[in-house]
Amino acid sequence: MSAPRKALALISGGLDSLLAARVVQEQGIHVEGVNFYTGFCVEGHTHAIRKQDRAKPKRNNALWVAEQLGIKLHIVDIVDEYKDIVLNPKHGYGANMNPCLDCKIFMVHKAQEWIDKHGFDFIITGEVIGQRPMSQRKDTMPVVADESGAGDRLLRPLCARNLPETLPEREGWVDRDRLYDFSGRGRKPQMALAAQFGFEDYAAPAGGCCFLTDENYSHKLADLWQARGERRYELDDIMLLKVGRHLRPRPYFKMIISREEGESRFLEGYRRQFRHLRTISHMGPLALIDGSRFDEADVALAARLLARFSQGRTAPEVEVEYVDETGMARTFNVAPMSPAEIPKDWYL
Amino acid sequence: MSRHQLDARRLLCPMPVIRTQDRIAELVRGDILEVHATDPGALNDIGAWCRINGHRVLEARDDAGEILMVLEVGGD
Numbered sequence: 001m002s003a004p005r006k007a008l009a010l011i012s013g014g015l016d017s018l019l020a021a022r023v024v025q026e027q028g029i030h031v032e033g034v035n036f037y038t039g040f041c042v043e044g045h046t047h048a049i050r051k052q053d054r055a056k057p058k059r060n061n062a063l064w065v066a067e068q069l070g071i072k073l074h075i076v077d078i079v080d081e082y083k084d085i086v087l088n089p090k091h092g093y094g095a096n097m098n099p100c101l102d103c104k105i106f107m108v109h110k111a112q113e114w115i116d117k118h119g120f121d122f123i124i125t126g127e128v129i130g131q132r133p134m135s136q137r138k139d140t141m142p143v144v145a146d147e148s149g150a151g152d153r154l155l156r157p158l159c160a161r162n163l164p165e166t167l168p169e170r171e172g173w174v175d176r177d178r179l180y181d182f183s184g185r186g187r188k189p190q191m192a193l194a195a196q197f198g199f200e201d202y203a204a205p206a207g208g209c210c211f212l213t214d215e216n217y218s219h220k221l222a223d224l225w226q227a228r229g230e231r232r233y234e235l236d237d238i239m240l241l242k243v244g245r246h247l248r249p250r251p252y253f254k255m256i257i258s259r260e261e262g263e264s265r266f267l268e269g270y271r272r273q274f275r276h277l278r279t280i281s282h283m284g285p286l287a288l289i290d291g292s293r294f295d296e297a298d299v300a301l302a303a304r305l306l307a308r309f310s311q312g313r314t315a316p317e318v319e320v321e322y323v324d325e326t327g328m329a330r331t332f333n334v335a336p337m338s339p340a341e342i343p344k345d346w347y348l
Numbered sequence: 349m350s351r352h353q354l355d356a357r358r359l360l361c362p363m364p365v366i367r368t369q370d371r372i373a374e375l376v377r378g379d380i381l382e383v384h385a386t387d388p389g390a391l392n393d394i395g396a397w398c399r400i401n402g403h404r405v406l407e408a409r410d411d412a413g414e415i416l417m418v419l420e421v422g423g424d
């Protein structure tokens with residue numbers, strides 16, 4: 001008997017990629033999974049940071065999916081390479097900062113490189129025509145196949161019957177009749193198929209798999225670029241955008257203020273890299289200052305603002321500690337700002 | 349068989365898993381890897397990653413936020 005054909009499945013952690021991989025596995029294909037880490041993935045972080053979430057069991061959905069399927073999962077760090085996709089998407093952005101089409105092309109391209117290197121035969125994705133407004137349309141599906149370089153080695157088992165035949169179908173590695181013809185935004189066919197396979201407790205279907213589809217997150221990212229006068233980011237920048245309240249009282253600096261203990265602990269890890277403030281006389285948050293300039297008047301302003309978010313918000317004075325960029329600390333008293341003094345547009 | 353250390357403290361998931369995966373790729377069957385992490389998700393994620401890739405978790409501890417996992421490299 002000849003060795004089974006091998007496929008690499010793009011595993012996001014959602015239901016569609018789980019089903020797509022299972023459909024192909026059912027046809028006797030050896031499947032392994034790949035999950036790409038861009039830095040913007042919703043997975044884990046915020047849950048790990050926020051204290052109230054720490055008690056709940058956490059899981060990485062991509063790993064969970066792989067375990068359900070009984071397949072190996074390769075997690076690939078593409079944080080650096082991915083910057084060019086976010087900063088210069090050839091096909092533009094979706095509703096927010098999400099460069100979905102370029103993102104898909106890039107991931108399938110990386111998968112193609114992987115299968116070339118490891119002697120696999122084809123690639124599977126959980127894409128469904130019409131499921132997502134940008135990357136999963138009838139006219140963009142061929143664009144992903146062509147521009148990624150995967151061509152007809154890219155199989156979408158959930159909607160293959162609505163698309164031209166691919167290599168695995170032509171060669172008879174998989175039976176086209178046992179693939180699906182899902183289309184549109186509805187989730188019913190996927191849920192029915194999940195029930196048929198006995199999958200339960202899968203991650204919330206559809207929606208964005210990354211923070212770039214989130215309006216508020218995208219706004220904070222755009223603000224970061226505008227304030228710096230250039231479009232670039234490091235992993236720490238995009239992590240910090242997921243944590244705390246972000247307020248920009250002046251064009252040249254913003255404050256990242258923790259909302260609870262878990263976030264304070266997380267932000268503490270950045271103390272050496274940032275000027276920061278904390279309240280001394282009252283329980284309160286930690287604030288990092290991200291800015292190109294921070295004058296004496298700004299120190300006072302930031303301290304009053306911080307005091308507003310501490311338990312001393314109604315006290316006449318709150319003692320605050322400020323640590324400057326050289327690590328020098330000093331303490332002083334300020335009157336907390338009243339809510340009326342905080343313009344709405346300071347909140348990012 | 350040799351013993352190795354990996355410091356994945358302060359990294360957020362899935363980075364501790366990725367570092368573990370990349371490190372294990374350089375080791376041979378039977379080697380031991382001690383992973384130190386602080387993201388509580390690492391306990392679950394590294395455990396799951398080991399199960400699906402055929403490695404053994406010999407020890408998994410969370411000491412007030414300091415996570416230690418002792419892994420034995422298996423697989424092919």
Ligand code: SF4
Nearest residue numbers: 098099100103209210
């Ligand atoms: S939602 Fe994010 S990860 Fe998913 S395709 Fe769009 S840009 Fe890529």
